[in-house]
Amino acid sequence: MAAGLVISAPASGVGKTTLTLALARAWRQRGLNVQCFKSGPDYIDPAFHAAATGRASVNVDSWAMDRGTIAHLVSRGTDADIVLAEGSMGLFDGVAARGVSGTGATADIAEMLGWPVVLVIDPSGQAQTAAAIAAGLRDYRHGVRLAGVVLNRVASPRHQELVRRALNDAGIVVFGALPRHAEISLPKRHLGLVQAEEQAEIGKLIDEAARFVIEHVDLDAVLRSAARWSPQPAANGLNVTPPGQRIALARDAAFSFVYPHMLEAWRAAGAEISTFSPLADEGPDTSADVCWLPGGYPELHAGRIAANAHFRNGLRAFAETRPVHGECGGYMVLGNALTDAEGARHEMTGLLGLETSFAKRRMHLGYRLAALAAAMPGFQAGARLRGHEFHYSTILTQPDTPLAVVHDASGAVIAETGSRRGRVTGTFFHLIAEDR
Structure with missing residues (x-):
């Protein structure tokens, strides 16, 4: 039976993709089968997921897709050991009007699938306030469970200690803290990340991200926090008519x-x-x-x-x-x-x-x-x-x-x-x- 997690954050640009790729590659190096998904309308990240896992990744979207379609898509994770759904924007960010099965927020997918959320928190320019943000996200919506936090771009050991203490006091698990590390920054352009297929060194970059995360994050604790999950049979597939034969x-x-x-x-x-x-x-x-x-x-x-x-x-x-x-x-x-x-x-x-x-x-x-x-x-x-x-x-x-x-x-x-x-x-x- 697969275990599922959602990787999310308070906002865009915090490091969700880097952490997702690093966890996927690190667990794959351990011999685990890893399946990734992308929550929301992003046509770039799934190619990075495939590069990290060796398995095709697809989008799941609560605004555009019904529950049956989402169930059909995630059923490809049945044979995986761990399934990671990378969020988009902030955890609860979606549109004002509900779509087919939600507002497009990552939280919709987390609640729908029953997968706990690992939050990536960038505490740059703050300390204890990071704990207040994490606690607010934990308590904002019933049905969305917080597994814990990974801190990213921590400035110093003292900075890390201040944030960790505040998160511990709030009852929030800290899986690890990543110091600033420019070498694993993914290149960007005006529509998002430079595409995986355009980066000849993408495998080495993901390997370096995995090495860095292994050094600073308790991968076993993250894995234990995942929810055991068996996909429900989908009532329907994608119901898509191809444009031609x-x-x-x-x-x-x-x-x-x-x-x-x-x-x-x-x-x-x-x-x-x-x-x-x-x-x-x-x-x-x-x-x-x-x-x-x-x-x-x-x-x-x-x-x-x-x-x-x-x-x-x-x-x-x-x-x-x-x-x-x-x-x-x-x-x-x-x-x-x-x-x-x-x-x-x-x-x-x-x-x-x-x-x-x-x-x-x-x-x-x-x-x-x-x-x-x-x-x-x-x-x-x-x-x-x-x-x-x-x-x-x-x-x-x-x-x-x-x-x-x-x-x-x-x-x-x-x-x-x-x-x-x-x-x-x-x-x-x-x-x-x-x-x-």
Whole structure:
């Protein structure tokens, strides 16, 4: 029977991912099977989890997914010795309006699965107040259990002692304290961590994080705090209709933001996926019946994409007879042009009239509920799709027919409606699940 834990924190940027990776690798080095999940809409961290454990990680999301879907996804941890769910943002941070089974908060997953929470606390600039924060998180919501705390970025032995004493007085277990250690800092860019597949030394970095955590954290105590868990049979699977029988999927450093559970659901439904690299000037498989361009970082590679005539011509030829869909960065590449952060304008594929710019960045972030006004690959008009939007591009023009009426999590209508022209469609949000 597997044991489950949630790794969370009071806020973002405290060290959840580093601790999750370090624990996973350290236990794997002991010969344990470790399964990771990511709570919330994050398409980068699961690849780091897979690098640390050797097992695929997927997202679980209480705003976008029902309990049956979550149960189906976590059932892959049945054969693991320890299951770790890494949280997003702070433990209780979600949206104001409830979604399918919660607000998207990590606490929803902890309560739903009955897994205790290991809090990562960064006490920089404070001492005893860290204990007050931990105690507040422990007592905030009935049904969410705190296993203990790992302190991160402790300034000195005296600092550690002050914080430990306060936490002990509050009845909170301290599993360990990590001094500041710049060598295991994961590199970042504007949408989060630099992707695992772009870091040649990621294995060594995770090994160093594991060595550091083994030295400073009581791994046996953390393991004993996990809840023994046997997944309940899921009443349903993912209920995802693939966009086609044979899917040409853009996949490289510019096109990599696609939720792993979506690809698994497509394959489980019998679809075949063939990948191609626009950055390598490859076009979609001509035997495919649909082409899908995920999000990613086209703004970092806009010059190469604009220069790759074989990719652009191949995609245009494909779109003459078969559907093409793009999400976020993929949507931008389907447009007329993309202006990069330096103000240089790059011609894209021109399959849609969309023009976007990163010269004046503005963050667009949040859950999205879209009611399709027209069909897109895999979904008929009228379908309601749940997804997540996260980008810094500004729309300069969006002249095509809107694809959907899109609301944020509060119910407000937003301007990023997506577009359609002929067989080509695109959205700024990344699809997580259909709203059934």
